[in-house]
Amino acid sequence: xxxxxxxxxxxxxxxxxxxxxxxxxxxxxxxxxxxxxxxxxxxxxxxxxxxxxxxxxxxxxxxxxxxxxxxxxxxxxxxxxxxxxxxxxxxxxxxxxxxxxxxxxxxxxxxxxxxxxxxxxxxxxxxxxxxxxxxxxxxxxxxxxxxxxxxxxxxxxxxxxxxxxxxxxxxxxxxxxxxxxxxxxxxxxxxxxxxxxxxxxxxxxxxxxxxxxxxxxxxxxxxxxxxxxxxxxxxxxxxxxxxxxxxxxxxxxxxxxxxxxxxxxxxxxxxxxxxxxxxxxxxxxxxxxxxxxxxxxxxxxxxxxxxxxxxxxxxxxxxxxxxxxxxxxxxxxxxxxxx
Amino acid sequence: xxxxxxxxxxxxxxxxxxxxxxxxxxxxxxxxxxxxxxxxxxxxxxxxxxxxxxxxxxxxxxxxxxxxxxxxxxxxxxxxxxxxxxxxxxxxxxxxxxxxxxxxxxxxxxxxxxxxxxxxxxxxxxxxxxxxxxxxxxxxxxxxxxxxxxxxxxxxxxxxxxxxxxxxxxxxxxxxxxxxxxxxxxxxxxxxxxxxxxxxxxxxxxxxxxxxxxxxxxxxxxxxxxxxxxxxxxxxxxxxxxxxxxxxxxxxxxxxxxxxxxxxxxxxxxxxxxxxxxxxxxxxxxxxxxxxxxxxxxxxxxxxxxxxxxxxxxxxxxxxxxxxxxxxxxxxxxxxxxx
DNA sequence: CTGAAAGCGCTAACAA
DNA sequence: TTGTTAGCGCTTTCAG
Numbered sequence: 001x002x003x004x005x006x007x008x009x010x011x012x013x014x015x016x017x018x019x020x021x022x023x024x025x026x027x028x029x030x031x032x033x034x035x036x037x038x039x040x041x042x043x044x045x046x047x048x049x050x051x052x053x054x055x056x057x058x059x060x061x062x063x064x065x066x067x068x069x070x071x072x073x074x075x076x077x078x079x080x081x082x083x084x085x086x087x088x089x090x091x092x093x094x095x096x097x098x099x100x101x102x103x104x105x106x107x108x109x110x111x112x113x114x115x116x117x118x119x120x121x122x123x124x125x126x127x128x129x130x131x132x133x134x135x136x137x138x139x140x141x142x143x144x145x146x147x148x149x150x151x152x153x154x155x156x157x158x159x160x161x162x163x164x165x166x167x168x169x170x171x172x173x174x175x176x177x178x179x180x181x182x183x184x185x186x187x188x189x190x191x192x193x194x195x196x197x198x199x200x201x202x203x204x205x206x207x208x209x210x211x212x213x214x215x216x217x218x219x220x221x222x223x224x225x226x227x228x229x230x231x232x233x234x235x236x237x238x239x240x241x242x243x244x245x246x247x248x249x250x251x252x253x254x255x256x257x258x259x260x261x262x263x264x265x266x267x268x269x270x271x272x273x274x275x276x277x278x279x280x281x282x283x284x285x286x287x288x289x290x291x292x293x294x295x296x297x298x299x300x301x302x303x304x305x306x307x308x309x310x311x312x313x314x315x316x317x318x319x320x321x322x323x324x325x326x327x328x329x330x331x332x333x334x335x336x337x338x339x
Numbered sequence: 340x341x342x343x344x345x346x347x348x349x350x351x352x353x354x355x356x357x358x359x360x361x362x363x364x365x366x367x368x369x370x371x372x373x374x375x376x377x378x379x380x381x382x383x384x385x386x387x388x389x390x391x392x393x394x395x396x397x398x399x400x401x402x403x404x405x406x407x408x409x410x411x412x413x414x415x416x417x418x419x420x421x422x423x424x425x426x427x428x429x430x431x432x433x434x435x436x437x438x439x440x441x442x443x444x445x446x447x448x449x450x451x452x453x454x455x456x457x458x459x460x461x462x463x464x465x466x467x468x469x470x471x472x473x474x475x476x477x478x479x480x481x482x483x484x485x486x487x488x489x490x491x492x493x494x495x496x497x498x499x500x501x502x503x504x505x506x507x508x509x510x511x512x513x514x515x516x517x518x519x520x521x522x523x524x525x526x527x528x529x530x531x532x533x534x535x536x537x538x539x540x541x542x543x544x545x546x547x548x549x550x551x552x553x554x555x556x557x558x559x560x561x562x563x564x565x566x567x568x569x570x571x572x573x574x575x576x577x578x579x580x581x582x583x584x585x586x587x588x589x590x591x592x593x594x595x596x597x598x599x600x601x602x603x604x605x606x607x608x609x610x611x612x613x614x615x616x617x618x619x620x621x622x623x624x625x626x627x628x629x630x631x632x633x634x635x636x637x638x639x640x641x642x643x644x645x646x647x648x649x650x651x652x653x654x655x656x657x658x659x660x661x662x663x664x665x666x667x668x669x670x671x672x673x674x675x676x677x678x
Numbered sequence: 679c680t681g682a683a684a685g686c687g688c689t690a691a692c693a694a
Numbered sequence: 695t696t697g698t699t700a701g702c703g704c705t706t707t708c709a710g
Contacts, residue, residue, distance in 0.1 A: 004481055006703055017681045022705065030679055047480050052455040053401070054703035057392045057686050064456070072436075073417035082412055085438065094452045097411075097436035099424065113433045116391040117403070141386050142343055226620070255624060281565070285594060287626035345687055356697050361689065369695055393687035396702050 005046040013042045025050065056118065065308065066096040066114035066122045068107060074224070074252070075280040076297050077125075080150065083301020084123060091309060093120070102193070102224075104131040111135050121145040121308045126153050128192050145311035149304040151194035159311065161304040161323045165195050165277075168293035168327035169202025172275055173247055175329060177210045179336045181245035181273055184212075187220045187232045187257065189249040196224075196249050199277060203247060218243075222253065229256020237264055244272060245335070251276035251283045254290055258334070262287075273335040289332035299325050344385040352381045364389065395457065404647065405435040405453035405461045407446060413563070413591070414619040415636050416464075419489065422640020423462060430648060432459070441532070441563075443470040450474050460484040460647045465492050467531050484650035488643040490533035498650065500643040500662045504534050504616075507632035507666035508541025511614055512586055514668060516549045518675045520584035520612055523551075526559045526571045526596065528588040535563075535588050538616060542586060557582075561592065568595020576603055583611060584674070590615035590622045593629055597673070601626075612674040628671035638664050 007025070011018045016035070024031045024039040031039075042048075056062045065088055069077045085095055096114055100107035107127045114122055115138070122139055124146060126132035136156050139146045148160040176184050186203040189196030200219070207214050220235060222228040229252065236242060237260070248254035254276030261272060268274050268288045276283055276292040283290035303323050331337040346364070350357045355374070363370045363378040370378075381387075395401045404427055408416045424434060435453055439446035446466045453461055454477070461478055463485060465471035475495050478485045487499040515523050525542040528535030539558070546553050559574060561567040568591060575581060576599070587593035593615030600611060607613050607627045615622055615631040622629035642662050670676040 008703075018704085019682080019706095020680055022703095023680090026705090032679060035679080047477075049451070049454050049481060051396075051457060051703050053392050053396045053457050054686085055705075057390070057396060057688090057703085058705045060686080062392070062456075072411060073421055078412035078417060082438075094449075094456070095436065097434065099421075110433075112388070115388050117401075117433070118390060118392050138386075142388060259624065282621050282624060285598065285621060286624055347687075357688080358698080359696055361687095362696090365689090371695060374695080390687050393702085394689075396687085396704090397689050399702080 004051075005048045006051065007048075009046055010039060010042050010048060013046065014038050060118075062118050062120055063093050064096060064117070064119045065093045066098065066111075066117075066119040068098045068100055068110050068114075068122065068124045070102045070125060070127060070224075071099050072097065075282070076150075076250075076278055076295070079297035080125075080301040083298035083303075084305045085301075086298075087302050087305035087309070100127045102127045102190075104128050104135070107132065108135050111139060115139065115142055115144065119144070121147070121312055123147050123149055123304050123308060125150045126194070129153055129194055129197065130192055145308060147304045147308045147311075149300055153194070157320055159307045159321045159323075161300055161307060161325065162194070163295045163300060163325050164327045165198035166202045166205075168277065168295070168329075169199040169247070170206045171202075171327075171329050172277070172291075172293050173203050173206035174210070175331070175337075176245045176247065176273065176275070176335065177206065177212065179245075179273070179338060181336075183218075183241075183243040184245040184247060185218050185220060185236065185243035187222055187229065187246060187248040187253055189222065189224050189228075189253070191221075193224075199249055222249075224250055224253065226252045226256040229253035229258075230260045231256075233257040233260035237261075237266075242266070242272060246272060246274050248274070248276050251278045251280045251290065251292055254292070255282060255286070258286060258288075258290070269333065269335050275335055279330050284332070286334075288334050291332045291335040291337070292330050294328040294330045296325055343390075344387050345390065346387075348385055349378060349381045349387060352385065353377050399457075401457050401459055402432050403435060403456070403458045404432045405437065405450075405456075405458040407437045407439055407449050407453075407461065407463045409441045409464060409466060409563075410438050411436065414621065415489075415589075415617055415634070418636035419464075419640040422637035422642075423644045424640075425637075426641050426644035426648070439466045441466045441529075443467050443474070446471065447474050450478060454478065454481055454483065458483070460486070460651055462486050462488055462643050462647060464489045465533070468492055468533055468536065469531055484647060486643045486647045486650075488639055492533070496659055498646045498660045498662075500639055500646060500664065501533070502634045502639060502664050503666045504537035505541045505544075507616065507634070507668075508538040508586070509545045510541075510666075510668050511616070511630075511632050512542050512545035513549070514670070514676075515584045515586065515612065515614070515674065516545065516551065518584075518612070518677060520675075522557075522580075522582040523584040523586060524557050524559060524575065524582040526561055526568070526585060526587040526592055528561065528563050528567075528592070530560075532563075538588055561588075563589055563591065565591045565595040568592035568597075569599045570595075572596040572599035576600075576605075581605075581611060585611060585613050587613070587615050590617045590619045590629065590631055593631070594621060594625070597625060597627075597629070608672065608674050614674055618669050623671070625673075627673050630671045630674040630676070631669050633667040633669050635664055 024036045098110035222232040279292045279294035363375045437449035561571040618633035
């Protein structure tokens with residue numbers, strides 16, 4: 001492994017001072033065109049690539065932003081990442097992507113790694129309502145700008161960008177009620193995660209507004225994945241009486257439910273109506289396309305990126321900014337949609 | 340924005356030399372337990388987080404690996420990323436994820452950013468057979484270990500991990516021939532991308548082995564996405580005579596074809612058989628589940644990561660290592676599968 | 679237009 | 695067990 005060449009090697013090669021080389025390489029003023037040309041030629045010949053560790057150390061700036069999401073393999077997050085990347089790359093930032101897998105400890109580790117590498121800012125979809133606060137406070141205490149995206153943590157003094165999870169769920173469930181479904185079950189996600197908790201709240205409030213009673217069997221607790229949906233469906237199938245509508249916390253869960261019900265001969269939407277949340281592409285490809293709530297993941301990304309950029313450029317406001325991206329009902333064949 | 344504390348602040352706080360603090364923080368030998376305790380307490384109180392820019396500069400090691408993929412939003416790549424991450428995180432490396440969007444210029448930029456940040460190694464799924472060589476040679480010339488994954492670039496002296504694209508395609512097409520399909524069309528991807536070119540080669544060789552003639556209309560040129568599949572299907576629909584089997588370069592394309600054919604009243608597999616490549620989850624959820632070739636994306640990731648780790652730990656071999664991960668035929672309802 | 683000195687935050691090597 | 699010196703590769707002063 002050969003040694004990489006440095007600014008010093010170029011200086012020696014050109015018989016100039018390190019300083020002149022540094023200036024020429026950065027296109028700074030006050031360098032004789034002839035000199036600059038010699039330097040550039042030498043840099044090329046020596047295969048010089050600047051060492052940004054050194055530059056960043058001096059400048060206290062890395063042009064790097066850290067991203068922490070639960071799991072990049074979940075359909076929603078690549079879209080979000082793309083939104084972030086489009087905006088931030090454009091402005092000269094590079095991205096560190098980390099996954100927390102919804103584990104608080106892992107999240108903490110990843111954030112530490114980012115802080116040690118002195119990223120200019122962090123965009124975080126926190127793993128836990130109850131336990132991520134410490135991690136976020138740690139970022140804040142280092143004076144590192146942070147934007148929470150998709151998920152909130154109450155009581156944290158950070159900028160946030162979320163979708164209207166509560167409103168979306170409320171609207172969805174209200175639609176089901178209007179369609180005269182009598183027994184609407186919510187397959188809910190972990191209540192320690194913001195989006196899941198907001199969607200449950202949307203369900204609850206919509207039911208309450210329609211004077212529907214909510215019994216424990218109306219709520220099935222599960223996770224966020226396809227497999228979690230399969231399990232939830234099995235539990236429902238084991239009951240004496242199936243619901244006539246199921247509102248799932250997200251699309252992967254809904255698709256898991258869909259598949260299990262279908263494999264057990266249940267006809268959607270005739271016997272059971274089914275809905276998800278997020279509008280990932282897969283839902284539309286099902287034999288019976290999935291009614292859902294559209295969330296613009298990429299827009300969440302661009303908004304979060306813009307907010308971070310504003311802070312990076314010195315935006316000072318007393319209060320943290322809380323931005324919401326609207327959701328939209330998407331009615332497809334997995335529910336009855338009269339009128 | 341308050342100033343972050345450094346090792347120097349702790350030294351002042353404890354009335355010790357910087358060196359002693361450095362040692363204590365790294366759990367090095369030869370520090371009085373009492374002293375270490377004081378230092379640790381002080382570090383905590385001052386909210387000290389080590390500056391790895393400085394450490395990395397001295398140690399010439401960043402514990403960071405750069406990943407460059409075409410597009411993290413494509414189902415295949417999150418799985419690959421996960422494989423990489425599992426292995427590399429475990430061994431203390433953090434990951435820089437970049438997307439090239441199949442653009443050579445963007446790829447070049449991303450690689451430069453990684454090299455400037457002095458990543459310890461790079462894992463790359465190259466954008467172009469004909470144009471990525473320069474970029475890869477640039478990495479190599481810096482003495483930076485690199486592993487090509489999923490896609491190759493001929494004539495490059497780097498370790499590689501690929502799936503058996505040729506064999507998988509050959510097997511698939513041979514199966515279609517055995518099922519007595521007469522007019523088998525290949526919806527091919529860009530021939531400047533390794534996987535697409537290998538799959539076309541698999542198609543061609545299988546046809547040749549069965550003494551089938553290949554005419555220009557047997558091959559439809561398109562891209563890698565769902566939309567590309569839709570376009571290809573429209574072109575086929577416009578023909579006088581539809582094929583009786585379509586082998587698509589990958590699953591997203593196949594699903595795009597599927598949807599367009601279905602929307603035009605074509606029954607799969609009765610009128611047209613359809614197959615993809617990759618076995619992404621979506622293919623199984625279609626009304627008529629998709630016959631395809633399974634590729635273990637995560638395994639590609641773990642293999643590539645292990646290969647890189649070996650190089651990072653000083654593995655020296657004359658020749659680059661070329662590892663292949665097997666593929667497997669997945670027969671589902673979108674093709675006739677007799678016997 | 680060019681250069682010398684100092685320092686970013688840390689560690690390796692040697693000395694006390 | 696602790697401290698001193700030098701230096702990683704670069705940039706910011708301030709001088710020439």
